[in-house]
Amino acid sequence: MDDAALSQQIQQGLYKIGMVLRAHAWKEAYGSGLSPTQGAILAALLWEEEGLSLKEVANALGIRPPTASDAVHTLVSKGWVTKGADPEDGRQVRIRLTPDGRRVAGEVVQWPEIMAPTLEVLSREEKVALLRILLKMIRSFQEKGQISPARMCLNCQHFHPHRYPGTAQPHYCAFVEAPFGEGDLRVACPDFQEAPPQRREEVWSRLGWRP
Ligand code: SF4
Known part of the structure; x- marks a missing residue:
């Protein structure tokens, strides 16, 4: 197999794994009454102790800032994230999980549950x-x-x-x-x-x- 064909096989393999993870995350998010975007934002915040700016949220998900802003607004209204001033730059807003949001994010992010047995091979x-x-x-x-x-x-x-x-x-x-x-x-x-x-x-x- 030449290098280009090998790269194509790897791309297809990554795509298939990505589909499994996205489908699983979506299923969990839907069960929690969240849209996939809202679920993905909670998941992105789960590993960020210091929170994320709106731009970082949009970058992490590969979506436009207005779309991220709408989803964050909904999450704030549900009480799952807060928007506060960035201690290092007062002009910036940091988005953080509330304790309730952290619990929901933990339910949404069940990837380890499906990935762990797969990684054991x-x-x-x-x-x-x-x-x-x-x-x-x-x-x-x-x-x-x-x-x-x-x-x-x-x-x-x-x-x-x-x-x-x-x-x-x-x-x-x-x-x-x-x-x-x-x-x-x-x-x-x-x-x-x-x-x-x-x-x-x-x-x-x-x-x-x-x-
Ligand atoms: S503190 Fe930095 S170098 Fe040390 S484990 Fe964490 S990321 Fe790696």
């Missing part, structure tokens, strides 16, 4: 390889401005790749002051602190993950 090596692939893909979406920067190690001020080259735990997290391996890279970390763009580029170069 993969070996440890395959899971580590898949994590690397996902991180590369998330970064690519991010670089094109299609999603907002994820709270992942690759974007984090505390991340020091390959500080201990040639070891099983080559990377270092300055927040927990400990080395860690590739299988411990985080996709959504509560201790994340965003690194400036130049540092993110340096990290990317040092990782050596370019094709």
